[in-house]
Amino acid sequence: MTINRTNITALSDKELKDLITSDKYDSRLFALSDSLRREYYGTEVFIRGLIEFTNICKNNCLYCGLRCDNTSLSRYRLSQNDILSACDEGYALGFRTFVLQGGEDTFCTDEYICRIVYAIKTRFPDCAVTLSIGEKSRKSYAAYLSAGATRYLLRHETADYAHYSRLHPASLSLENRKKCLFNLKELGFQTGAGFMVGSPYQTSENIVSDFRFLQELSPDMIGIGPFIPHSETPFAAFPQGSLSLTLRLLALLRIFFPYALIPATTALGTIHPEGREMGLRAGANVLMPNLSPPSVRRLYSLYDNKICTGEEAAECIACLKSRVDSVGYKIVANIGDVRRHNN
Ligand code: SAM
Ligand code: SF4
């Protein structure tokens, strides 16, 4: 097969599945992916300051260490002052996007979230605020938008109904997850979807469904990272997702969605010391270092052995700059909006 974008985006489900499961084309896929990211984004790598503001969650996703049944975890919620201090530190380090991520914490009402978003936008009018706080009503999303949030990350996790029900309790449904994503898009958020690579019971057919769902949604951001087991979850004994498959999928995502903002995730950096650099070379163009106070980082424990839980924000950004330089890209201090067209 000639590896070019036209051929790849025209593949049937069976052909795409074969491509996903073979390493035969890897070097050509990576070359094509890199040329597309350069067409749309040059060598720029955008940074997003991640503030993990609450590890309290009412949900019980089987893969996640924050699930409500994990009683061995100490829970925390940052105050508005803590969040603004993290933004102050991030702004001085060059961050122009702040991502507020957390569990589905019922204490955080819409009013509470809107107050924090508004306070950040008032103090940093030149910055974007991204939310990643799970499934909410359309009305809640509209309120967040009015308060000044313009981006929302909500991974769909898997686009296969049977697989979704093996990863989640019966109270959560793929139908609602998808509805949330379409609501976010319709309201005008820059919207992010995505999935874990190698989550328990995932098949290559499931991954083909993920690509087809992403084609239907056409999200601005696409986050994928390897599943990593957490010792206090029902999936403690499952193996972690594969590095090589994650890299191949990053390349394929760049080829299918050349305009997309695609992070090289912390999970990728956790399964390999140079995972994030490899992710950038495969097609990723975003990094999301942690701006949370070091005192709580260890407690945002989605999976075991998470990196950067002992470092300060300034240490991580210096570390990342040299890592990004080492692979020939450069971190830029701008808001980093999606570029739907190459120019
Ligand atoms: N609660 C919100 C939600 O679920 O959308 C946002 C926070 S949640 C912790 C963010 C993402 O972490 C999830 O979308 C999931 O893909 C990822 N995650 C959770 N557990 C994980 C694990 N064991 N390995 C890798 N990623 C995981
Ligand atoms: Fe809660 Fe999100 Fe973890 Fe599910 S993935 S348990 S919703 S924090």
Ligand code: FES
């Ligand atoms: Fe956090 Fe390297 S990025 S220590």
